[in-house]
Amino acid sequence: MSNFNSFQELLDFCRTNHCSVSEAALRYEEAYSGRNQEDILNGMRTILQQMRDTVASGIDSDEPSMSGLTGGDAKRVMAFMEQPGCFLSPIEMKMIAFGLATLEENSRMKRIVACPTAGGSGSVPAALIAVEQEKGVEPEQTLKGLIAGGLIGEITARRMFLSGSAAGCQAEVGVASGMAAGGLVEMMGGTAEQVINAAAISMQNLMGLVCDPVAGLVEVPCVVRNGLSGVQAAASATMALAGVKSFIPMDEVVEAMAAVGKLMHPSLKETAEGGLAQTKAAKAFTERFKAPKTVSEIVADATNE
C-alpha cells in the first residue's frame, strides 16, 4: 500500500486502481491504522456530526467570546439572508455564517473540530455542510468529502508545519481552504485530478497570508477569515469541476507555501508584533485587555457577575 508521500503518488494510485480520493484515503487508513473501514467510517461520522453541532449552536448564539472581541456575527449573517439587500445566494450566505459560527464557538471555548487546526477549523464544515443542506447532498457523500479533505491535509502536513507560528495563516486557513475545496469536489463526484486541482487553486490564492492575531487571541482576524474561506474554497472547487487546471502542480504549491513560511518574518507568525495586530485599534484593545486590574475593578467585576 502506497503511503502517499506526494499528491502525485496519490493521483497515480487513484488512476491505477480506478478509485476516488476518499476510497484511496480509506484504504490508506485501513492499512496503516489497523482498523477496519467500518470503524474508520464511524469515527469520521462522529467528527462530521460534531462539525454539524458546532455550526448549529454557533449560528444561534450571540454570546460574546471570553475576551469580548468577537461573537454574534454568524447569527447576524444568517438573519441578513432574509433581507431584501442580500445579494449572495443562500449557499454562499451559509458558507459565510457556518465558518464564522465555528470560529466563534472556538472563541467561546466550546467544542470544535480542529481541521487542520483550531484557527482554520471553519472552512471545511462551512463548505461541506452548506452544500449538503442547499443541494440536498446525501450525508454519506458529505462524509466522502470530509475524508478526501482529510487526506489533503495529511499529505500537506508532511511537507510543512500547519501552524501560524511556524508558517503564517497560509498554513492554517490557507491549508483548510485547500482541504475544503478538494473535499467539495469529491463530494460532488469529481475526479481525483479535479480534487487535487481544486486544493492547489485554493491554496495558491491564500499563499503568503500572515498570522497577525490581535492581542494574540484566535479571534481577529481569524473569525472573519474563516467566514470567507469556505466561499473561496467553493469558488476553487467550481473552477476545478469546470475543467480549470492549476498550472503549478499541487506538490509544488505546497513546497512553495512551505518556502514562503520560512521566509516570513517572525513578527508575522502569531507573535502579534506585525500586520493587523499592530494597528491602532488592535493596540488600544490589547492595552485594555492586558492591563492589570485594580482591586476595586476586580470587586466590581465580581459584583456584576
Ligand code: SF4
Ligand atoms: S491569523 Fe494566526 S491565529 Fe488566526 S487563524 Fe490565522 S494562523 Fe490562526
